[in-house]
Each structure stands twice: as structure tokens, then as C-alpha cells.
Amino acid sequence: MxxxxxxxxxxxxxxxxxxxxxxxxxxxxxxxxxxxxxxxxxxYGVERAIDLAYAARNYFPEPTRIFLLGEIIHNPEVNDQIRAMGIVSISPRPTDEELAHISAEDVVIIPAFGTEVDTRRKLEAKGCILVDTTCGDVMSVWKRVRQYSKESVTSIIHGKARHEETKATTSQATAYGAGHYLVVYDLVETDAVCDYILHGGDKDAFLQRFQGSYSHGFDPEVHLQTVGVANQTTMLRGETEEVQRRIRRAMEERYGAPEIGSHFRVFDTICGxxxxxxxxxxxxxxxxxxxxxxxxxxxxxxxxxxxxxxxxxxxxxxxxxxxxxxxxxxxxxxxxxxxxxxxxxxxxxxxxxxxxxxxxxxxxxxxxxxxxxxxxxxxxxxxxxxxxxxxxx
Ligand code: SF4
Missing domain, CATH: 3.40.1010.20 (4-hydroxy-3-methylbut-2-enyl diphosphate reductase, catalytic domain)
Incomplete structure (x- = not known):
């Protein structure tokens, strides 16, 4: 380093x-x-990820092949620099065809926002050398979400469903227990969730609205009864706090304030x-x-x-x-x-x-x-x- x-x-x-x-x-x-x-x-998370990528190239000089899952960070100039060192970017979630080209002698770098559990398991099965640059703050969110999952609590994640970090986080919500997840992007979506918690509604319309943002088998009638809120580390703090407040209020109204501990959890996971x-x-x-x-x-x-x-x-x-x-x-x-x-x-x-x-x-x-x-x-x-x-x- x-x-x-x-x-x-x-x-x-x-x-x-x-x-x-x-x-x-x-x-x-x-x-x-x-x-x-x-x-x-x-x-600090980005600096560490870049340093680790450079160190990987230094430690494993060519002809050792180094692959990177997607982008090391979200900056085109930095990614160009990484590519110029002969580090080859592959999909953040490699297909079986891409994985077939990776062998135990290869190095694979996991970017600062982490990777999905399934991808990591497949790479581990290959036996290749993993250089994991996942930021510690992202891993703290995973820890919370895993805990929710183990307790069969549904993770409501304030974030962008298609962002690599949120995808990695949602994969943690289902990999270690009976948990489910639902991603809400903003306060409008949060209000739709609160409305369902309070009044129920058209389940199909709800699922249609949040398509791509919930776990397989998620049923709003069942899986919104006990929820834990977490967030992508880079959201606006004020908005994240409002998401937490609104969901808490809905749960209190639905189940009564004395019961809130059995139906609602929250941890602030915006990074420093x-x-x-x-x-x-x-x-x-x-x-x-x-x-x-x-x-x-x-x-x-x-x-x-x-x-x-x-x-x-x-x-x-x-x-x-x-x-x-x-x-x-x-x-x-x-x-x-x-x-x-x-x-x-x-x-x-x-x-x-x-x-x-x-x-x-x-x-x-x-x-x-x-x-x-x-x-x-x-x-x-x-x-x-x-x-x-x-x-x-
Ligand atoms: S979680 Fe925060 S500290 Fe870590 S890489 Fe992302 S922005 Fe940086």
C-alpha cells in the first residue's frame, strides 16, 4: 500500500x-x-479502494490477469486510469459465460460499493484471488440488514434499487434468513408504503408500482407487518430521516405506540x-x-x-x-x-x-x-x- x-x-x-x-x-x-x-x-472508502486496486496491480504484475466487477468507483477518469493498468472491467454481476473465463489464477477486485452475495459465492467457488475493497460503512449496513433478515424482519431500504450498493445490500437481506426487502427511492414512494401499512389496498397494483424493488415472494400484506429501515450510505440525510419518521408513524398508528418495538426497527446508516x-x-x-x-x-x-x-x-x-x-x-x-x-x-x-x-x-x-x-x-x-x-x- x-x-x-x-x-x-x-x-x-x-x-x-x-x-x-x-x-x-x-x-x-x-x-x-x-x-x-x-x-x-x-x-476514505474511495481512497482505500483505489489504493487497493493499484496495490493489486503492483503485487500481481502482468501477465497475471486482474478483473474488476463493474467500476472501482463512479468516476470515468478514475476508471480509465484503472483500465490503463491492464485491469479489465467485467459486469458487476458476471454472467456464467464471463465466469467461465475466470480461473483460480486470476485476481478479481470487488469495488467500494461491494457485490451481491451470489456473485461473491460464485467467485469463491472458482478459487480466484479476491481483492475486496468494499467500504466498511457499506458493510455496517449489511450487518444491520442481515440481522433484520435473521429475525424475519423486512428491510425497507431507502436507496436506488439499481445502484450496485443497494443491490449488494438487498442481496444480504435474503441470503442469511427468512427476510425480505423493499427499496423506497423517495418520500412519495415512502407514503405509498405507509398508506398500505395503514389501509391495505390493491396488492397487485402495489407490486406493479414497486416492480424490481422487492424480494422474490414479497407480499405487502404479510411482509409489511414488521419492518426495519436501513439506507444506501449516500442518500440525503434529511430525506432518510423523514423516511424513518413516516414509517415509524404509520406503524404506531397501525399497531399502537406500546407495540412499536415489535413492528419497527431503525439504524442510521448514512456514512460519515x-x-x-x-x-x-x-x-x-x-x-x-x-x-x-x-x-x-x-x-x-x-x-x-x-x-x-x-x-x-x-x-x-x-x-x-x-x-x-x-x-x-x-x-x-x-x-x-x-x-x-x-x-x-x-x-x-x-x-x-x-x-x-x-x-x-x-x-x-x-x-x-x-x-x-x-x-x-x-x-x-x-x-x-x-x-x-x-x-x-
Ligand atoms: S460508504 Fe461513504 S465512505 Fe464508504 S465509499 Fe461510500 S461514500 Fe465513501
């Missing part, structure tokens, strides 16, 4: 970001002020890094700003929540890299509501501006540096000149 640390630092670190942080998170030049959130970018980044953005949003740039992979859950927080308050552009800022008149950015990249014109008005910047837990600092450089470049300011003139803090 020590041997690869210097390499990962050289790939992903930014001396500019370090410098702005040292001087209080603000850089002003010309008529542009850039404010950085206090916490952003790589979290996600929380710190959301808190830091909340703090940044209290500053006067004209717009916000959120840098990160479009399939990154925690990054999308940062963008969601920003867009409630000011023009917010969720970009995967600096190249998205094509000109002062055109930016291409991710619209998570329509699920596609969109273009906005005249996004960088020609007047004194303050721009906030944050980034998700899977975004390296060098990409944030690129975004800062690009912003100043679009305002006709060369940062090289500014930084050369200013004494280092």
Missing part, C-alpha cells in the same frame, strides 16, 4: 486545491471569486463522509453565490444529492469534468431528473461573479483543479500569473 500511495497521490492530487484550502477555501482574481466547500472529493460533504455544502450555500458547480460522475449517488441540494437554491451545474464548460456562453451538464446531459447557454454572465464548487466522494482533486482553471480561463484570467504573484499561504 505504501509503495502505491505516491503513485495515487501523483495521479489524483492537486496542489492548487491544497493551496486554496490552506487559504480558507477562497480564490479571487479578476472579477471572479471561487469558493470551495470545506469538505468535498475523495472519501457523505454527511460531511452534505453539511459542508449546506454551510457553503449560506454564502452569497451566483452559481454552483458540482463535479463528479453522473452515476454517482452522493454527487447527485449534492447537486439536488444546490439546485434548490441557485443555478447548479453538475459536470463530469472541466471540458463540459465549453465557453462562457455554453455549458453541458447532467440533468438527473431527465437522466440526460443538457446544454445551458449564457450560464456565466459577464459581471462580477462568485462561483461555489463542490464534488462528490468519487471525484479526485485534479478534476476540481481543472474546473477552477477553466472557470478563470473563461473570465480571461490566467491562474499561473495569479499564483506566481501571490505568496503561498
Amino acid at each position: 505504501q509503495a502505491v500511495e505516491a503513485l495515487t497521490v501523483s495521479h489524483y492530487r492537486s496542489s492548487l486545491v491544497d493551496r486554496i484550502r490552506r487559504q480558507g477555501g477562497v480564490l479571487a482574481a479578476g472579477d471572479l471569486i471561487v469558493r470551495l466547500a470545506k469538505e468535498f472529493g475523495f472519501c 463522509a457523505t454527511q460531511e460533504r452534505q453539511d459542508a455544502l449546506q454551510h457553503l450555500l449560506q454564502e452569497p453565490m451566483d452559481l454552483l458547480i458540482v463535479v463528479g460522475g453522473y452515476n454517482s449517488s452522493n454527487t447527485s444529492h449534492l447537486a439536488e441540494m444546490g439546485e434548490k437554491q441557485l443555478p447548479t451545474y453538475f459536470i463530469k469534468n472541466a471540458a463540459m464548460m465549453e465557453s462562457a456562453g455554453l455549458i453541458r451538464h447532467w440533468n438527473q431528473h431527465s437522466g440526460r446531459e443538457v446544454e445551458t447557454t449564457d450560464w456565466l454572465p459577464n459581471r462580477p461573479l462568485t462561483v461555489g464548487i463542490t464534488a462528490g466522494a468519487s471525484c479526485p482533486n485534479n478534476l476540481i483543479e481543472d474546473a477552477i482553471h477553466r472557470l478563470f480561463e473563461l473570465r480571461g484570467v490566467s491562474l499561473q500569473g495569479v499564483l506566481a504573484d501571490a505568496p503561498a499561504a
